[in-house]
Amino acid sequence: MLFAFSIAPATTDAPDGSVSAAVADAVRVVRDSGLPHELTSMFTTIEGEWEEVMPVIKGACDTVAAHSDRVSLVIKADLRPGRRGELTGKVNRVEELLDE
Numbered sequence: 001m002l003f004a005f006s007i008a009p010a011t012t013d014a015p016d017g018s019v020s021a022a023v024a025d026a027v028r029v030v031r032d033s034g035l036p037h038e039l040t041s042m043f044t045t046i047e048g049e050w051e052e053v054m055p056v057i058k059g060a061c062d063t064v065a066a067h068s069d070r071v072s073l074v075i076k077a078d079l080r081p082g083r084r085g086e087l088t089g090k091v092n093r094v095e096e097l098l099d100e
Contacts (some may be wrong), residue, residue, distance in 0.1 A: 002078040002086055003053050004043040005046075009061050009068030022067035026060035033059075036087050047087045 009022045030037050036047040054071040064071045
């Protein structure tokens with residue numbers, strides 16, 4: 001299953017309004033999980049089963065909460081239990097069709 005999520009603090013002390021430090025801390029939690037993942041400019045996508053992924057997302061939220069007492073979380077999921085390799089597999093199938 002794929003879970004695309006975005007976590008950000010609602011407030012920041014950075015003079016330029018940047019939330020990059022909080023986001024970097026959240027991404028560290030994802031990387032430390034060992035689950036397949038991909039970071040893009042707007043979302044982090046992580047692959048795994050519910051029981052594997054949800055604690056990672058919660059941990060990332062908890063980490064961001066250390067930066068702000070209010071945290072925003074957006075999640076989009078592709079729920080296909082038992083499938084693996086879809087982080088790249090979905091993209092590869094579309095690319096193959098585009099190459100035809």
